[in-house]
Amino acid sequence: MITPELKDKILNNLLSHNDVTYTFNIIQLANELNCSSDTIRAILDYFNRLNLISATTVSYTHLTLP
DSSP: OOOHHHHHHHHHHHHTOOOSSEEEEHHHHHHHHTSOHHHHHHHHHHHHHTTSOOOSEEOSSEEEEO
């Protein structure tokens, strides 16, 4: 289930990296947050639609942010 708390945790994870380009493992993040990788991808897609992130590459297991 997608909750505001889960979205906050994912956004916090994204903001905790100071790199210009960042690639992270969707499956690993899903395991850390005790949810499915499909849920993580749905939230990231939502963030992308809101222009909170700019995802250049989305694969089954990884996301690359410019």
